[in-house]
Amino acid sequence: MLSVTWLVIAVPLASAFLLLLAGKRSNAWGHWLGVLASGSTFVVGLGAFIEMLGLDAEERATSVHLFSWIPGDALNLDAGLLVDPLSLTFVLLVSFVGTLIHVYSVAYMEHDANRRIFFAYLNLFVASMLLLVLADSYLLLFVGWEGVGLASYLLIGFWNHKREYATAANKAFFVNRIGDIGLILAMGLMFTYLGGVDFETVFAAAPEASVGVLTAIGLTLLLAACGKSAQFPLQSWLGDAMAGPTPVSALIHAATMVTAGVYLIVRSAPIFDGAPDARVVVAIVGAITLLLGALIGMAKDDLKKALAASTMSQIGYMMLAAGLGPVGYAFAIFHLVTHGFFKAGMFLGAGSVMHGMRDQVDMRRFGALRTSMVVTWATFGLGWLAILGIPPFSGYFSKDKIIEAAFVGEGWHPWVFGSAALVGAGLTAFYMSRLFFMTFHGKARWTDDQHPHESPKLMTIPMMILAVGSAFLGLILATGDRFVTWLEPVTGHAEEHEPVIAVPVLIAATLVLVALGLLAAWRKYGTADVPTEPPAASLATIAARNDMFQDSVNRAVFERPGTHLTRTLVYADTAIVDGAVNGEAASIAKTGEVVRRLQTGQVRSYAALMLVGLATIVIIAVVGGN
Template identity: 60%
Template sequence: MISNLPIYLIALPLFGSAVLLLGGRKTDRWGHIFATLMSAASFGVGAYLLTIMLSKSNSERAITQKLFEWISVGTFKVNAGLLLDQLSICFVLLITGVGTLIHIYSIAYMSHDHDRRRFFAYLNFFIAAMLLLVLGDSYLNLYVGWEGVGLASYLLIGFWNQKPTYATAAKKAFIANRVGDMGLSLAIMIAFATLGTVSFAGVKEHVGQASTGALTAIGIMLLVAATGKSAQFPLQAWLGDAMAGPTPVSALIHAATMVTAGVYLITRSNFIFDAAPTAQLAVAIIGAITLLFGAVIGMAKDDIKKALAASTMSQIGYMILGAGLGPAGYAFAIMHLLTHGFFKAGMFLGAGSVMHGMNDEVNMRRYGGLRKFMPITFATFGLGYLAIIGVPPFAGFYSKDKIIEVAFNTGGIKGITLGSAALLGAAITAFYMTRVVILTFAGAKRWDEKAHPHESPFLMWGPMVLLALGSVSSGFLFTHGDALRNWLAPVVEPVAVHEAEVLSPAIVSILALVLVAIGVGLAIVKYLLSDVPEVAPKDVTVFTRIARRDLLQDQFNEAVFMRPGQALTRGLLTADRSVIDGAVRAIARMAVGSGNILRTTQTGFVRSYAMWIVLGAIGLVAAIWMVTL
């Protein structure tokens, strides 16, 4: 039975994780291979399910699997069930496909780590949780996966928790995510309160009964959830620090999959946002702000992973913007998500490969001229680079230009503002990505005497090559004959009528390419044609300084949330100790005191026990008499 298969997608990696965690040291020798096989098997199941879905007509492709009745309290009934439809299969294949490649990569990357088995256990656990997130058939099931990936992310960011800063980074990510999670749980509660159901199908069915106000509230809360998980403004501060985790983790979780969960959530909830225009506009605005925010930070980062992280933030901004543009944008948001999954994961693996060859150095100012020493890494990274800046015919060109085009086509001031922001973002992206490539692979050698750059082993470059192939071809494949749009049509219901074209696709592409060329040119002038100092120059403008400090996001959080929060906590602690504890202690003393008095009735003499029975009997009879009188 086909409808019994989806659970295996989740069960296989979950089993792998359980075996590795419970098996302990005994599984050290083969644990990493086992975990990789579990992930690959899950991919196999996903691919098989895709072939089945392809063989059916588009409206009959969704597969639902009811697992068991999970919660049944009064009218609140939730089934644990899975929903594999056109949207979730995209994610399933991305998660298991890229996930398996990254498992393979990690076998080599983590080969010197004592705790490689634990690493693979967490990776497998992440795959299972992420699959549950995209396969759950209700908001509550999604929430379980949502929390699961949060936990996996926390464990993996802090994987090297012997370094206190890494442990702090993990905690920071966790706390920022908790703020978002609060939004998700509130959204679920509001949905249940107004609609009486939390399943996707149920909410979609009853969405017409709710007031716009309630739907806007749900939408805003879902957006809060998305900003936490997807590192969007204003909850974006954790992603840069999350790069403390091993690089494969950054590639898988903090670039390709988990951070895109917010986009999934919004796209999945399209029926809510389509009925709540205010919330939808908020989504688009958050996306536009973040895509610029991340791009600006990206320009100032010297740490290769942090530069890529800023880029991730910015690219997810594009996706959120796309998702915020309504039915016209969902498919392109998902398309950009998938293409980004390929090229950004590929570039992160490339960065890992560079670090692998450079004694874990991350400062790009200490790189330079590496293309001769790492030709394959350079080639794959370069293809990813061409994809992200949107050079035709690479993947990013198709997906990003479409989002820009749709943004313009929403019309009015809204369309011009959002479209311009997206265009500007494209130019900045071109600048900072060119900067990364030049600083790393071109120019003069600036590295340490001790570094001996070399190409990485096959297990590492193999996955990079496959991902590079994806960055080259996926955009064309998805747009050819509107393949992905038609595929997703039953889930996101695109508008049949084309909206007024403000700018034609050709003009958008030309505009974008011109801006990208300017960005690339500026970067070449600044970093290739002039010397790059090994230490970041100090005499820079105030803007650069602010950008280097992540646009003061941490300072803002500390001043507005952390310090007042700490003061409040201290105040509450004092109140708790004096007032509440005092009252509790007094009650406890009373309880102990009365216990000590009452226990004296237990004399140990059977005659007195019998007397109690007699007294009890007299009391009982008397009481019954009194009641009846």
């Protein structure tokens, strides 16, 4: 199966094109074709996984050469796939979660006239995402990178008849472009200083390169990762991206695409190994985002936007772990996988709630849904326990390891990063519990026309499967350090480091903070009455409700100066550049106007001139001859 890994890209891509080209006649069966295409990628991925398990750890990186892509002198690039434990982990995550969400979407999008197109876009996304993680060069990765950006844009704006949804899609696209510039610059730097853009060349040349070059590449890669993974300061698009259908939010904006930045950082480990400063910046960005996302999540009343803030925060954890170096790589990916399960499960749960509540997303209008939506409550609850990090659910194993890793190191790093991770755990417990209690517990605050009911089986079964994953995946993978060992060929063996605080103390502190957050949320939202209108609040809450004024900041810092700069440049262009060009043209035209009169059109004048010319030539010949 390893040699046919290219099928996992080709099949969903072909399915996407077929669905888009076949038109309305495929309306009846198009969604099942999409599910089939996605499911087949999982089958191929599983086959490859089983085959790889049979290999020794050293042989687990397989290169699949596809075709000669850019045959050139300086830049000679083949299109190929790199199948190793890291990329295969992503293949399994993307195809498994993706297939479940495909199934879920069949029911969720049932009443949408464009369900076929939706599945085409989902397939396109799956193909692009798998290309991204399987590529063996940064350039091919970039193709997938842009592909997922395109799919994300199309899906956020899927209901583009609503103006704000279309705007949200544009916003996501633009912010992602900023990140893409980072990736393009990184590729340029690699080509100039490391001699290529494929992983093999770059990683082979990285140890010899200067620290300055590696730092520059690392920072530009970080910019790319920030754009794709909604990390500070490019986080503003993720909240608005919730405009897309909920399965999209689950698949793209929670489980898979937004983790591409983490993948990029972990994949580029050899570069960051030589650039400790860039690595610290990665960790700082992760820490800031993790706290920022948590704070925003505490104030949001919109169910999906609160989950989006939580996603931001959790990816902040992953970034932080990735910024810690080899000690954190495996845990970053571990948390990424478990997060993919429980966050996708919770988003699907949110979709189920919306399905039963006539697309209501305001949590202040929910409450007491536990009784009417038991399956949703149970599956969402397992995801909630997982993200809180309560043992023995998945999140405990992954997040706790990140907190431990954050406390490893010397100087100020462990204290700052460790405290951020620790505080973040407490905040997470508070806002996720708030979300859970406001939705499923307390008193019913429904509007009159809402009659909550459980979702159909096609929706609940994927949720159950994801809930099982949320519950037990961490335990299964953490037992005997299976996952860390599995990833070792890629992330390298991490030396055992002792955190600056003893591990049992750390675990206890984390659990205490989580319990405190949970209790605070229970007291405020589980037992007390929740007002249906947001109450007047402190400045900090207002700031959090407004996403920390990220849009205003962007507008003041980037948009206004940009507008003025553009206007100045336009003026300069008109006055100076156009002036020079037009002036030159005008002067030539004037000259022509004058010289034109020499052309009398009279044949005999021309003949006279020819004769004069002949005489001149004879004179020159005679005089020159002497």
